[in-house]
Amino acid sequence: MSADDPIEPWSIDVLTLFPHWLQWLDEVRPIRNATELGLLALRALDLREHSPLKHRQVDDTPYGGGAGMVLRIDAVVAAMEGHYAQPVEDTRAGRRVVVLTPAGRTFDDAMAIRWAQERRPTTILCGRYEGFDYRVHEHVATEEVSIGPYVLSGGEVAAMTMIDAVARKLPGALGNEESLSDETFSDALDGGAEYPHYTRPADFRGWGVPEILSSGHHAEIQKWRLEQSRARTERNAASPEASADATTS
Numbered sequence: 081m082s083a084d085d086p087i088e089p090w091s092i093d094v095l096t097l098f099p100h101w102l103q104w105l106d107e108v109r110p111i112r113n114a115t116e117l118g119l120l121a122l123r124a125l126d127l128r129e130h131s132p133l134k135h136r137q138v139d140d141t142p143y144g145g146g147a148g149m150v151l152r153i154d155a156v157v158a159a160m161e162g163h164y165a166q167p168v169e170d171t172r173a174g175r176r177v178v179v180l181t182p183a184g185r186t187f188d189d190a191m192a193i194r195w196a197q198e199r200r201p202t203t204i205l206c207g208r209y210e211g212f213d214y215r216v217h218e219h220v221a222t223e224e225v226s227i228g229p230y231v232l233s234g235g236e237v238a239a240m241t242m243i244d245a246v247a248r249k250l251p252g253a254l255g256n257e258e259s260l261s262d263e264t265f266s267d268a269l270d271g272g273a274e275y276p277h278y279t280r281p282a283d284f285r286g287w288g289v290p291e292i293l294s295s296g297h298h299a300e301i302q303k304w305r306l307e308q309s310r311a312r313t314e315r316n317a318a319s320p321e322a323s324a325d326a327t328t329s
């Protein structure tokens with residue numbers, strides 16, 4: 081393959097009970113840019129569409145008892161095989177199949193960079209209720225991912241969060257107005273917090289802007305920014321209370 085060969089759009093499918101919720105993604109800028117540039121092909125797939133059960137049922141009560149409903153393995157496999165028109169094993173061999181669960185590996189910036197570099201076709205399975213029958217994790221998914229240590233009501237917001245974080249890392253998705261190189265978690269900031277930004281007015285209700293930023297001394301400004309980045313990283317790592325005190329003082 082030569083450098084001039086057109087690249088295939090990166091396929092990301094989201095399997096969900098609420099496909100229309102994902103429409104929001106088509107409107108937001110980094111994702112829309114990536115789609116328009118042919119870098120991304122995003123689809124929301126209906127988990128109910130191929131259900132083999134009466135009334136397109138997809139959930140059932142848990143074996144062993146307990147509260148809540150569990151998403152059935154047969155419904156998930158039927159959805160995967162219906163949408164991809166091949167055995168689920170073949171889809172699993174050819175795509176990253178992510179099952180969203182709060183118990184999964186935490187999605188972070190490093191994972192977003194890796195996904196954006198690999199551009200491996202990806203399917204994201206959004207749970208609801210008590211989540212999926214565990215055979216979905218064992219036999220359908222290739223990995224379990226969480227967006228953080230808290231429990232959401234469903235995977236849709238988590239899927240949108242991950243897609244937004246990854247799509248903006250695709251070359252050209254951000255346009256010229258924003259830079260990935262100096263933002264929070266970047267190597268340029270040693271993986272730390274971004275430095276503070278200010279804009280006009282220079283004085284608002286007596287709240288000023290650090291003078292250094294109007295000095296025109298680029299090297300000094302850069303030094304100040306790195307110091308601020310380090311201080312902000314340490315402050316926010318220390319404790320939520322310390323961080324809140326610093327931002328309100």
Ligand SMILES: C[S@@+](CC[C@H](N)C(=O)[O-])C[C@H]1O[C@@H](n2cnc3c(N)ncnc32)[C@H](O)[C@@H]1O
Pocket residue numbers: 179180181182183205206207208209210211212225226227228229230231232233234235236238
């Ligand atoms: C109410 S949660 C199920 C929680 C599950 N019973 C448990 O205790 O781990 C329903 C669905 O929301 C999604 N979800 C909840 N929290 C999440 C998180 N932190 N990251 C990613 N997905 C999450 C998952 O797809 C999950 O199946």
